[in-house]
Amino acid sequence: MIIDLHNHSTKSDDGRAKVSSYCRWIHKREIPIHGLVLTEHRQFDDESDYRELEDEHDLLILKGSEVETDYGHVLVFGVNEDLLNAFDFGAIDLKLADVVQAADRCGGIAVPCHPGRPTVGMVAHYEERGPIEGVRVIEVYNGGSRAGEDEASLALARELGYYGVGGSDAHLVSQIGLCATKFERDIRSMEELVMALKEGSFEAVSWR
Amino acid sequence: MALISIDRKWIGQEFDVAEFKVSEKGILAFARACGETEPRFTDPSHPDFQAPPTFTSKYVSRRILPEAFPDLGARGFDAGKTVEVLGPLRPNDTLTARSKIADIYEKTGRSGPMIFIVHRMEFFNQDGQPVSIVDWRLVRQPDPE
Amino acid sequence: MQRRFQDIELGDELPEYAPDISLSAVRSFAEAVGVGRVGRFTDHEQARREGLPGAIVPGIMSQGILAAMIHKWAPGCQIRKLDTVFRAPIVVDSQARCRGVITETEPDASSVDIDLTIVNEAGETRVLGTATVRI
Numbered sequence: 354m355i356i357d358l359h360n361h362s363t364k365s366d367d368g369r370a371k372v373s374s375y376c377r378w379i380h381k382r383e384i385p386i387h388g389l390v391l392t393e394h395r396q397f398d399d400e401s402d403y404r405e406l407e408d409e410h411d412l413l414i415l416k417g418s419e420v421e422t423d424y425g426h427v428l429v430f431g432v433n434e435d436l437l438n439a440f441d442f443g444a445i446d447l448k449l450a451d452v453v454q455a456a457d458r459c460g461g462i463a464v465p466c467h468p469g470r471p472t473v474g475m476v477a478h479y480e481e482r483g484p485i486e487g488v489r490v491i492e493v494y495n496g497g498s499r500a501g502e503d504e505a506s507l508a509l510a511r512e513l514g515y516y517g518v519g520g521s522d523a524h525l526v527s528q529i530g531l532c533a534t535k536f537e538r539d540i541r542s543m544e545e546l547v548m549a550l551k552e553g554s555f556e557a558v559s560w561r
Numbered sequence: 562m563a564l565i566s567i568d569r570k571w572i573g574q575e576f577d578v579a580e581f582k583v584s585e586k587g588i589l590a591f592a593r594a595c596g597e598t599e600p601r602f603t604d605p606s607h608p609d610f611q612a613p614p615t616f617t618s619k620y621v622s623r624r625i626l627p628e629a630f631p632d633l634g635a636r637g638f639d640a641g642k643t644v645e646v647l648g649p650l651r652p653n654d655t656l657t658a659r660s661k662i663a664d665i666y667e668k669t670g671r672s673g674p675m676i677f678i679v680h681r682m683e684f685f686n687q688d689g690q691p692v693s694i695v696d697w698r699l700v701r702q703p704d705p706e
Numbered sequence: 707m708q709r710r711f712q713d714i715e716l717g718d719e720l721p722e723y724a725p726d727i728s729l730s731a732v733r734s735f736a737e738a739v740g741v742g743r744v745g746r747f748t749d750h751e752q753a754r755r756e757g758l759p760g761a762i763v764p765g766i767m768s769q770g771i772l773a774a775m776i777h778k779w780a781p782g783c784q785i786r787k788l789d790t791v792f793r794a795p796i797v798v799d800s801q802a803r804c805r806g807v808i809t810e811t812e813p814d815a816s817s818v819d820i821d822l823t824i825v826n827e828a829g830e831t832r833v834l835g836t837a838t839v840r841i
Contacts (some may be wrong), residue, residue, distance in 0.1 A: 590738035595770030
């Protein structure tokens with residue numbers, strides 16, 4: 354089962370895509386993904402209900418978040434009430450160590466994204482300040498990466514034995530499905546996604 | 562590097578009203594430089610001659626930010642503009658533009674921490690009809706340490 | 707050629723367009739919008755002194771160029787909204803390409819949504835945006 358783990362809708366300040374448009378685009382372009390996760394910037398969208406769209410388009414639509422830490426941006430999967438109370442999702446100066454620990458404690462998982470990107474990726478911060486304990490999975494393919502950035506992410510994953518996922522980081526409709534993650538098992542819910550991410554039973558894929 | 566937290570009380574406050582005159586010459590120069598080739602934008606004798614839809618993007622009000630707005634330094638850049646077209650602009654139209662702050666938020670990007678300030682200009686023609694809304698996303702960045 | 711709404715499909719691509727972003731074109735634009743003396747747009751040397759790779763295309767010129775591309779594809783159409791994100795500078799005198807693709811069709815309003823990008827010679831997206839256009 355292939356899921357695009359990193360996407361933004363109009364709920365994000367810089368997102369320009371309606372979720373319904375993503376769904377129609379995936380079908381029209383025959384993009385080989387079975388689901389997508391909406392990871393809105395600095396927030397968790399607990400209002401939108403995409404169940405009708407899921408049924409209409411036979412797609413799994415899940416919700417996570419992308420938060421901002423001292424080691425760069427981080428995807429958070431498995432957001433629940435406990436996790437929402439653990440830190441301020443809107444802050445831009447969270448501590449990566451705190452986010453990783455809180456996610457783990459509350460039954461979720463934190464996945465640093467676009468690690469190879471300047472400032473907002475963890476590679477440069479690791480070089481300066483060393484690794485953070487508890488990180489197990491990072492994004493190694495990102496649809497918005499510039500030349501050399503994914504290579505730096507892959508090198509970090511190899512060096513530290515991290516599992517690697519892929520996500521498009523789509524902000525426009527036509528950017529979805531550039532990168533994704535292929536899971537060995539079927540995934541039907543956020544709980545199952547978090548479990549699969551913790552097991553490491555997946556591989557990152559890129560069609561860029 | 563911490564940013565100054567900006568009070569969200571600024572959002573929605575109108576802080577400037579400016580007037581602009583639309584000229585035939587101005588329309589032609591803008592249209593041609595953008596590569597427009599349709600006669601309704603490039604030929605003043607066309608019965609529907611008008612300014613291209615993003616023409617109002619060029620206007621800057623007398624103040625970019627409210628008078629007492631916190632000083633965020635000079636570093637920054639233009640992150641983007643959104644133009645909503647509500648009606649045509651013709652030569653000799655007189656536009657009144659009302660400015661307000663539509664949003665303020667912080668984020669980090671490739672170049673470091675940033676404050677986004679969305680400056681909204683609402684344009685009305687001489688008949689009081691709304692013709693255009695421009696959202697200008699201004700970015701301010703703290704000086705390097 | 708007039709374009710009819712019923713002939714447009716989700717996923718259709720607009721013809722790729724190479725805009726004129728030569729120094730003389732950008733100077734003309736800068737004059738037209740009142741920034742003719744701003745060196746970072748009109749003078750490569752001055753722009754380099756400011757730490758840029760060369761003179762850069764004003765963001766609002768990129769926006770106007772994208773509108774022109776839409777008008778060339780569908781003459782007579784009405785652009786209702788054009789939203790542009792100036793992600794990174796486009797260098798004057800470089801070879802940029804404008805692209806557009808239909809991402810939504812709304813029969814009731816006879817309108818389409820378009821994803822727009824301007825890419826540089828390295829294929830990097832420098833400006834991106836969306837438009838809502840009544841056909």
